[in-house]
Amino acid sequence: xxxxxxxxxxxxDFTNNVAGPGASxxxxxxxxxxxxxxxxxxxxxxxxxxxxxxxxxxxxPWLNRGKKxxxxxxxxxxxxxxxxxxxxxxxxxxxxxxPGVMQRFGLDYESVSKISPSVVYCSISAYGQxxxxxxxxxxxxxxxxxxxxxxxxxxxxGPPTRVSISIIDHSTGINAFGSICAAxxxxxxxGEGQHIDTSLVGCAFSMIDPFEEVARGAALGVPIKATRTxxxxxxxxxxxxRGKGNEYCAICVNNDKLWGLLCQALERPDLITDxxxxxxxxRMKNAPLLHNIVADWVASFDDINEALEKLxxxxxxxxxxxxxxxxxxDEYLLARGAITDIPAPTSMQARGVKTIRARGPxxxxxxxxxxxxxxxxxxxxxxxxxxxxxxxxxxxxxxxDRWNKSK
Amino acid sequence: xxxxxxxxxxxxDFTNNVAGPGASxxxxxxxxxxxxxxxxxxxxxxxxxxxxxxxxxxxxPWLNRGKKxxxxxxxxxxxxxxxxxxxxxxxxxxxxxxPGVMQRFGLDYESVSKISPSVVYCSISAYGQxxxxxxxxxxxxxxxxxxxxxxxxxxxxGPPTRVSISIIDHSTGINAFGSICAAxxxxxxxGEGQHIDTSLVGCAFSMIDPFEEVARGAALGVPIKATRTxxxxxxxxxxxxRGKGNEYCAICVNNDKLWGLLCQALERPDLITDxxxxxxxxRMKNAPLLHNIVADWVASFDDINEALEKLxxxxxxxxxxxxxxxxxxDEYLLARGAITDIPAPTSMQARGVKTIRARGPxxxxxxxxxxxxxxxxxxxxxxxxxxxxxxxxxxxxxxxDRWNKSK
Numbered sequence: 001x002x003x004x005x006x007x008x009x010x011x012x013d014f015t016n017n018v019a020g021p022g023a024s025x026x027x028x029x030x031x032x033x034x035x036x037x038x039x040x041x042x043x044x045x046x047x048x049x050x051x052x053x054x055x056x057x058x059x060x061p062w063l064n065r066g067k068k069x070x071x072x073x074x075x076x077x078x079x080x081x082x083x084x085x086x087x088x089x090x091x092x093x094x095x096x097x098x099p100g101v102m103q104r105f106g107l108d109y110e111s112v113s114k115i116s117p118s119v120v121y122c123s124i125s126a127y128g129q130x131x132x133x134x135x136x137x138x139x140x141x142x143x144x145x146x147x148x149x150x151x152x153x154x155x156x157x158g159p160p161t162r163v164s165i166s167i168i169d170h171s172t173g174i175n176a177f178g179s180i181c182a183a184x185x186x187x188x189x190x191g192e193g194q195h196i197d198t199s200l201v202g203c204a205f206s207m208i209d210p211f212e213e214v215a216r217g218a219a220l221g222v223p224i225k226a227t228r229t230x231x232x233x234x235x236x237x238x239x240x241x242r243g244k245g246n247e248y249c250a251i252c253v254n255n256d257k258l259w260g261l262l263c264q265a266l267e268r269p270d271l272i273t274d275x276x277x278x279x280x281x282x283r284m285k286n287a288p289l290l291h292n293i294v295a296d297w298v299a300s301f302d303d304i305n306e307a308l309e310k311l312x313x314x315x316x317x318x319x320x321x322x323x324x325x326x327x328x329x330d331e332y333l334l335a336r337g338a339i340t341d342i343p344a345p346t347s348m349q350a351r352g353v354k355t356i357r358a359r360g361p362x363x364x365x366x367x368x369x370x371x372x373x374x375x376x377x378x379x380x381x382x383x384x385x386x387x388x389x390x391x392x393x394x395x396x397x398x399x400x401d402r403w404n405k406s407k
Numbered sequence: 408x409x410x411x412x413x414x415x416x417x418x419x420d421f422t423n424n425v426a427g428p429g430a431s432x433x434x435x436x437x438x439x440x441x442x443x444x445x446x447x448x449x450x451x452x453x454x455x456x457x458x459x460x461x462x463x464x465x466x467x468p469w470l471n472r473g474k475k476x477x478x479x480x481x482x483x484x485x486x487x488x489x490x491x492x493x494x495x496x497x498x499x500x501x502x503x504x505x506p507g508v509m510q511r512f513g514l515d516y517e518s519v520s521k522i523s524p525s526v527v528y529c530s531i532s533a534y535g536q537x538x539x540x541x542x543x544x545x546x547x548x549x550x551x552x553x554x555x556x557x558x559x560x561x562x563x564x565g566p567p568t569r570v571s572i573s574i575i576d577h578s579t580g581i582n583a584f585g586s587i588c589a590a591x592x593x594x595x596x597x598g599e600g601q602h603i604d605t606s607l608v609g610c611a612f613s614m615i616d617p618f619e620e621v622a623r624g625a626a627l628g629v630p631i632k633a634t635r636t637x638x639x640x641x642x643x644x645x646x647x648x649r650g651k652g653n654e655y656c657a658i659c660v661n662n663d664k665l666w667g668l669l670c671q672a673l674e675r676p677d678l679i680t681d682x683x684x685x686x687x688x689x690r691m692k693n694a695p696l697l698h699n700i701v702a703d704w705v706a707s708f709d710d711i712n713e714a715l716e717k718l719x720x721x722x723x724x725x726x727x728x729x730x731x732x733x734x735x736x737d738e739y740l741l742a743r744g745a746i747t748d749i750p751a752p753t754s755m756q757a758r759g760v761k762t763i764r765a766r767g768p769x770x771x772x773x774x775x776x777x778x779x780x781x782x783x784x785x786x787x788x789x790x791x792x793x794x795x796x797x798x799x800x801x802x803x804x805x806x807x808d809r810w811n812k813s814k
Contacts, residue, residue: 005593017661030589045662048687058619109773126724128771131743137724138659141644145657148731150647152571155562160647160655160728163570164559164636170614171578178585179770182437185592186412186775194774202769205745207577210731211764212465217732229571237548240557240567248567250552252545254424255452280455317533317544321567324555324617325624336538338612357618362609363586364535366516367601368593 002367004031009184012086013037013067014095014102016044018140018166019200020124021063022173023180024094028066029361029370035086035385036064036376040071040403043378062358065342066373068381073403074105083107085389088115091187092180096124099134109195118193120183122176128199140166143200147208154228161228172203220284235283236262240321241295243304248321251294251311258316259283265314266297328357337361343374409774411438416591419493420444420474421502421509423451425547425573426607427531428470429580430587431501435473436768436777442493442792443471443783447478447810450785469765472749473780475788480810481512490514492796495522498594499587503531506541516602525600527590529583535606547573550607554615561635568635579610627692642690643669647728648702650711655728658701658718665723666690672721673704735764744768750781 009032013024021036021044028034038044046060073079087093087107095102102108102123109121123129126138144150144162154161179196187193229238240248253259256279263271271277271293276286283290301307304320311318322330333339340360344353361370379400386396416439420431428443428451435441445451453467480486494500494514502509509515509530516528530536533545551557551569561568586603594600636645647655660666663686670678678684678700683693690697708714711727718725729737740746747767751760768777786807793803 002599003597005589026585048662058616058622062616127739128743128745131739133739136719137722138726139661139724141657141659142724142726145647145655145726145728148729148734149570149572149574150655150657150728151730153560154568155565158562158565159649161561161568161636162645162647162657163556163574164645165556165615167556167570167574167578167614171574171581174578174581174585175770178433178581178588179772181585181588181592182412183772183775185588185595188592188595190410192409192774194772196773197771198769202743202745205734205740206766206769207574208572208731208734209465209469209766210734213731214735215465229568238569238571240552240569242566248552248557250548250557250569252548254546255455312543315544317546317549319545319549319552321552321557322555323558324615324620327555327612327615327617328621332534332538332540333612336535336609338535338609359613359616362605362613363582364604365586365590365601366603367599368590 004371005365005368006030006032006184009033009092010090011035011092011094012090014093014097015124016096017046018063018169019172019176020094020096021046022170023122023124023176024067025063025065026174026177026370027092027180029372030368031371032092034067035090035381036067036069037074037083038069038071038378040073040379040400043069043071047378058356058358061342061345061356061375064375065358066371067376068385069376069378070382070385071379071400071403073406076403076406078399079403080105082386082389082391087112087119089389090116091118091120092184093119093121094124094176094180095122098137099123099125099129113193113195116193118187118191120180120187120193120196122180122183122196122198124172124176124198124200126200128202129197133201138200140169140200143168143172143204146201147204148210148213149204149208152208152213152228156228158228168200168204171207172198172200175203175206216284235287235290236294239291241298241307243298243307244302245304247304249298249304249308250319250321252317253283255280261314262294262311262316265311265316266294268293337364340372342372345375345377346380347377411778412772412775413437413439413591416440416499417497418442418499418501419497421500421504422531423503424453425470425576426579426583427501427503428453429577430529430531430583431474432470432472433580433584433777434499434587436779437775438778439499441474442497442788443474443476444481444490445476445478445785447480447786447807450476450478454785465763465765468749468752468763468782471782472765473778474783475792476783476785477789477792478786478807478810480813483810483813485806486810487512489793489796489798494519494526496796497523498525498527499591500526500528501531501583501587502529505544506530506532506536520600520602523600525594525598527587527594527600527603529587529590529603529605531579531583531605531607533607535609536604540608545607547576547607550575550579550611553608554611555617555620556611556615559615559620559635563635565635575607575611578614579605579607582610582613642687642694642697643701646698648705650705650714651709652711654711656705656711656715657726657728659724660690662687668721669701669718669723672718672723673701675700744771747779749779752782752784753787754784 011032011034013036024034127133151160236251337360341355342358418439418441420443431441534540558567643658744767748762749765790800
């Protein structure tokens with residue numbers, strides 16, 4: 001009975017960079033035919049990012065695994081005419097232009113839904129389709145800065161620090177995927193399509209609780225800004241602990257039971273009942289004192305792994321702070337399939353590179369697992385796809401020549 | 408035709424803390440009946456977190472909006488017998504115990520699917536259900552540390568820095584939601600249920616590209632560890648810029664077009680063609696030099712907002728680094744509905760508090776919008792729910808008394 005979940009579903013993807021492509025990559029992994037519209041000549045921005053330039057080609061292929069690439073000039077009337085045929089034919093559309101751009105092309109949800117009422121149309125933007133900032137440009141960095149994530153991260157009294165990866169782009173992509181799946185479920189039951197408005201800032205803000213932060217800061221008398229990552233939300237929870245060999249670990253205790261286990265590991269049972277540490281609230285109020293006790297304990301081991309083994313033995317949640325450099329050969333990640341090989345794009349295969357080492361599936365569905373398929377070269381599927389929409393192969397080639405020259 | 412997407416769907420949720428409750432909250436927002444199983448007396452850990460203790464009650468209610476709370480002792484045979492009736496009756500199960508725990512209760516997917524083959528059963532854990540670390544305890548902090556996120560974040564040559572919010576918990580919740588929706592779509596078409604294995608470490612790792620990091624570090628001759636957030640993935644992209652008044656902003660330029668706009672804003676058109684900055688690769692190689700030019704420019708304004716206005720005028724993506732304290736009254740977030748009021752739990756309403764100010768919807772579906780409904784008090788729905796499974800109201804009260812006393 002099992003089949004790929006979205007087998008037979010057609011997706012038209014106008015997005016670029018990380019968030020949108022991340023969402024449509026999951027649709028492709030689960031079997032949808034995703035047709036990615038790219039600019040002639042240049043294609044997706046990520047084709048030009050450094051690893052691509054260096055030919056260590058990872059960003060683009062991973063984010064666009066399993067898709068078909070079609071180059072079309074949207075500003076050319078012939079290009080737009082083809083696109084209009086395509087939007088009427090697909091089940092799902094993703095777009096991440098600034099609000100207003102799709103309207104100018106007559107490709108906005110209102111226009112498309114008139115000819116295709118069952119379409120699920122997902123718009124991704126920095127600040128959302130409505131409101132006073134709708135047309136403002138923005139990337140991951142802006143969402144992190146705007147929502148306080150940057151301000152909350154970093155050393156106490158140090159500068160605000162960006163989370164070092166495009167974590168908001170990625171999580172916006174996952175949000176877009178989830179909301180598209182929910183809308184498809186609704187469509188499957190009712191036949192009704194709809195528009196989805198999701199944004200980088202909205203997704204970032206959904207993961208931060210400013211009301212909690214403000215209430216806690218006031219109750220503890222500690223301004224958030226001055227503490228950043230050093231502020232205490234539970235204890236221990238936020239900091240890292242340095243071992244003798246300049247290696248670090250993280251420890252997390254968020255309830256009385258785990259605190260008891262930590263006290264046993266530290267051989268400090270007195271701290272279980274000590275009024276300075278016998279509740280979540282008292283531990284938070286006395287976090288600096290407790291932090292020194294734990295930090296001294298970690299630093300007392302010649303090898304940080306000995307501290308971690310002891311914590312493990314008592315069931316205290318802990319982990320070594322790994323460097324990404326160590327992870328590419330990590331046995332656990334390999335055993336889990338979290339590191340895998342995906343097929344290399346056709347052009348790389350022609351050079352003898354058959355696979356790319358990449359991140360593997362992170363949700364494992366027992367009957368319809370996601371499958372990471374081959375990423376496309378730029379315009380690789382022009383003829384295959386565009387001949388479905390009334391063009392001959394010859395006409396496709398001529399159009400592409402014209403667009404390539406005009407760039 | 409519109410109705411709430413998951414109206415009529417029954418969800419049984421054994422999860423605690425952030426990731427699992429975040430996933431089931433979205434199912435509830437879209438209309439599912441989510442029955443949350445909580446420990447007698449204590450309930451979810453987040454009921455004891457500081458804001459709850461302080462009565463600034465935000466964590467628990469937001470993450471558990473729209474659910475029903477039922478207290479059951481799983482270790483009591485009478486409790487387990489009720490649970491076994493419930494698992495056979497629901498459409499979706501979420502659980503986040505360490506691998507092995509549900510097996511011991513006879514509540515694992517293999518057991519449940521024998522009596523309920525169409526169940527969608529989502530397991531969330533720190534390291535996944537299989538592999539050499541399956542039974543290890545872990546929270547958000549461990550996933551951040553294990554996957555290199557902590558090591559990559561922070562000041563150059565400073566300590567590794569945890570992202571200051573439980574961003575991996577939240578994104579794991581969104582991943583769980585998306586994969587459950589995909590599995591429900593499959594179930595709607597085929598009648599087939601399945602098991603979903605998702606993990607904190609897996610979700611964190613999916614957002615990091617260690618292969619890209621390693622390749623880039625090697626190509627540029629810069630070890631990742633020594634640079635943390637200061638490392639350059641595109642320029643500008645990763646840093647923050649300080650104004651005269653000790654306020655900061657973020658700027659992001661990830662292609663030649665945006666670089667051109669930035670150069671115009673800075674009145675440095677020479678940098679568009681300068682070989683040290685005329686391509687993604689050259690900008691990355693000369694990032695420290697370019698960083699000083701941009702930093703000096705930002706610092707030359709008396710008010711950082713003047714710099715931001717100028718960047719805006721030229722279309723350069725930029726944002727001020729806001730403090731979360733400023734966000735609770737942010738006009739744009741209010742206008743977008745990203746800040747909203749949700750109904751307060753019954754016990755708070757009895758004290759006259761009708762609503763809680765909270766984060767609003769961050770995916771806006773035009774026809775079936777998510778609706779954030781009232782969070783439950785501990786065990787509020789014991790009678791309503793348990794009387795469906797063969798107990799009289801009287802028996803429910805007696806069982807609860809016994810469990811409350813034995814804790």
